[in-house]
Amino acid sequence: MKIGPVKEVFKNLFKKPMTVMFPEEVVEIPERNRGRHHLDIDNCISCGSCAKICPNRAIRMIEAPPDFKEKYPKTYPQVDLGKCCFCALCEDVCPKDALTLTTNVFLATFEKEDTYVNPIEV
Amino acid sequence: MTSVKKKYDASDFEMFFGPAHPGSGNFSVKVEMRGERVLKATADPGYLHRGFEKLMEYREPMQNSVLSDRVCVLEPLQWNLVHAEAVDDLMDYDVPERAKYIRVILAELSRIQSHFIWYAVLSLGTGFMTGFNVAMGYRDYILDVFNLITGGRVYPAGYICPGGVRKDLPENAEKKILAVLDKIEYMRKFASTENLAWLSRFKEVGILTKEEAIKYGATGPILRGSGFVTDVRREDPYEIYDLLEFDIPVHDEGDAYSRFRVGMEEIEESMKIITQALDRLPEGEVRTPTLKPIVQFRKANGETYIRNELSRGEGAFYMVATGEKTPYRVKIRGPSFSHMIPILERLLTGVNYADVPAIYWSLYQCPADVDR
Numbered sequence: 001m002k003i004g005p006v007k008e009v010f011k012n013l014f015k016k017p018m019t020v021m022f023p024e025e026v027v028e029i030p031e032r033n034r035g036r037h038h039l040d041i042d043n044c045i046s047c048g049s050c051a052k053i054c055p056n057r058a059i060r061m062i063e064a065p066p067d068f069k070e071k072y073p074k075t076y077p078q079v080d081l082g083k084c085c086f087c088a089l090c091e092d093v094c095p096k097d098a099l100t101l102t103t104n105v106f107l108a109t110f111e112k113e114d115t116y117v118n119p120i121e122v
Numbered sequence: 123m124t125s126v127k128k129k130y131d132a133s134d135f136e137m138f139f140g141p142a143h144p145g146s147g148n149f150s151v152k153v154e155m156r157g158e159r160v161l162k163a164t165a166d167p168g169y170l171h172r173g174f175e176k177l178m179e180y181r182e183p184m185q186n187s188v189l190s191d192r193v194c195v196l197e198p199l200q201w202n203l204v205h206a207e208a209v210d211d212l213m214d215y216d217v218p219e220r221a222k223y224i225r226v227i228l229a230e231l232s233r234i235q236s237h238f239i240w241y242a243v244l245s246l247g248t249g250f251m252t253g254f255n256v257a258m259g260y261r262d263y264i265l266d267v268f269n270l271i272t273g274g275r276v277y278p279a280g281y282i283c284p285g286g287v288r289k290d291l292p293e294n295a296e297k298k299i300l301a302v303l304d305k306i307e308y309m310r311k312f313a314s315t316e317n318l319a320w321l322s323r324f325k326e327v328g329i330l331t332k333e334e335a336i337k338y339g340a341t342g343p344i345l346r347g348s349g350f351v352t353d354v355r356r357e358d359p360y361e362i363y364d365l366l367e368f369d370i371p372v373h374d375e376g377d378a379y380s381r382f383r384v385g386m387e388e389i390e391e392s393m394k395i396i397t398q399a400l401d402r403l404p405e406g407e408v409r410t411p412t413l414k415p416i417v418q419f420r421k422a423n424g425e426t427y428i429r430n431e432l433s434r435g436e437g438a439f440y441m442v443a444t445g446e447k448t449p450y451r452v453k454i455r456g457p458s459f460s461h462m463i464p465i466l467e468r469l470l471t472g473v474n475y476a477d478v479p480a481i482y483w484s485l486y487q488c489p490a491d492v493d494r
Contacts, residue, residue: 018259018262029269030269030270030273030292031292032269032270032271032272032273032289032292033269033273033274034273034274034279049416052416053182053184053185053416055181055185055188055189085188085277085279086274086279087188087279087280088273088279089184089185089188089279089280092288093416101273
């Protein structure tokens with residue numbers, strides 16, 4: 001009998017497993033991971049570059065909700081995550097670094113409204 | 123699944139290998155059989171057609187860069203590289219030296235993880251589930267590096283873009299790549315061990331002679347497995363491949379086992395390339411500094427044909443620009459097209475049905491780049 005497989009079995013017995021127990025343990029997500037968008041509306045200058053460069057046309061420039069219209073009179077990007085391919089070209093093109101992609105990857109939802117990232121979350 | 127032919131001869135029937143077969147990918151082969159013997163095989167592509175060539179005519183180069191990932195799911199960074207080189211050539215961009223090194227490191231890591239998938243699907247096709255699990259597990263370490271550098275595990279989203287790369291390597295990237303090379307070395311040894319089950323399933327099965335391989339347009343590991351020494355990285359060097367030292371593994375037998383051996387030996391050569399590139403990695407810019415985020419073909423006029431050595435063979439981009447925002451015409455040459463249609467049909471004729479999976483997966487198929 002060859003000794004190789006037995007050696008391998010003993011090695012694997014004392015090895016850490018490749019997987020983690022998910023809800024309690026989470027794999028560390030790198031800083032560059034492209035997840036859910038975040039808009040810093042005070043920095044946004046409403047140039048619309050993000051809407052122009054988006055390959056999937058997932059970004060639409062919309063007005064702020066009525067209560068905030070006085071403070072934010074221009075149009076601001078609304079991201080449809082259902083269409084988004086998470087390429088982060090909008091982040092690269094933004095001249096004021098207002099639109100960024102966060103490391104949040106937990107995007108599953110039951111409501112269609114939750115798939116939109118609005119300029120002001122009411 | 124089976125249908126009785128006109129003659130109602132019970133020993134003659136047709137079988138569909140795919141598209142719903144686990145592991146066949148979105149590709150189907152119609153096999154006409156008499157008993158256990160295959161009389162004729164007809165490849166049936168088109169299940170994964172997404173029309174990239176036409177889509178790219180409506181998008182700007184940076185947006186196309188994102189799209190070019192999707193040409194082949196298993197080697198997105200290499201398709202990124204071919205696309206970026208085609209745009210660089212049309213727009214006359216000088217790519218910074220550091221960017222060239224980063225491009226090569228990522229392309230070779232992508233080749234290694236693609237070869238791991240090859241090992242995994244070969245194991246899956248022959249019922250060797252341990253091989254599948256181990257190879258996919260070790261591939262995950264490489265995907266972690268991609269996530270660290272490009273921000274995506276599988277899709278880099280145009281990380282290798284016209285004019286260089288989108289971001290510089292993060293601080294701990296070099297250390298992490300070296301750590302992953304150790305893991306790769308373990309997997310390479312695991313895959314290179316002579317295995318009786320593998321030998322009996324792949325040896326002297328699906329023999330493709332050198333003359334036939336050239337006639338049917340084979341490239342990459344399939345052609346090298348038939349004993350023809352060829353490699354675009356050596357013959358038509360791009361990026362920094364002319365400065366690096368590496369061998370071209372070749373096997374003469376032309377059977378499924380020799381094709382597989384070529385692939386596994388290429389992993390070692392890729393590791394050599396990565397180590398050399400990391401040693402010589404220069405400092406500096408990673409993207410042409412004058413470049414704006416939005417790239418358009420306004421000043422470009424003309425056509426280009428750029429070919430690269432992908433993990434599956436020779437992949438190429440033909441691109442025409444006529445001074446508009448978007449390219450006028452794009453043609454993508456996928457290496458799997460000639461492997462999966464003429465060569466597969468030729469090799470399957472006259473074999474035993476049990477050998478069909480072994481031959482099918484030994485051709486290193488990627489249905490995504492057959493259909494594009």
